[in-house]
Amino acid sequence: MGLYERDYTQERWDYSGPRLGGVSKTLLLICVNVAVFIPVFVFPETVGELVVNLFALDSRDLKQGHVWQLVTYAFLHRDFWHLLFNMIGLYFFGSMVEERYGSRRFLCFYLLAGVAGG
Numbered sequence: 001m002g003l004y005e006r007d008y009t010q011e012r013w014d015y016s017g018p019r020l021g022g023v024s025k026t027l028l029l030i031c032v033n034v035a036v037f038i039p040v041f042v043f044p045e046t047v048g049e050l051v052v053n054l055f056a057l058d059s060r061d062l063k064q065g066h067v068w069q070l071v072t073y074a075f076l077h078r079d080f081w082h083l084l085f086n087m088i089g090l091y092f093f094g095s096m097v098e099e100r101y102g103s104r105r106f107l108c109f110y111l112l113a114g115v116a117g118g
Contacts, residue, residue, distance in 0.1 A: 025103045026094040030087050036075045057118050074114030
């Protein structure tokens with residue numbers, strides 16, 4: 001078998017549909033994470049407290065029916081370094097996973113991994 005006949009060198013087609021505005025889901029997730037972080041970081045006393053109280057994962061809130069926190073907590077970061085290193089990892093590893101499995105399946109995997117982590 002020649003080098004160019006191997007499975008991993010073949011061109012892959014993404015059957016998950018068109019990308020949102022030509023942007024990959026990986027870059028979209030990075031933008032969402034940064035967009036959530038900026039107001040929380042800039043206004044920690046007002047916006048930060050409100051966002052953390054509503055969207056951070058807390059078992060007491062889950063018992064009261066705040067099930068959205070299983071998804072939303074994955075978009076919150078404690079400080080700049082936490083955000084930076086998570087987004088670097090998401091960019092490098094997420095791009096590879098998205099390319100391999102497609103945008104839609106990658107987004108489902110990302111969200112389910114967040115729920116499983118919670």
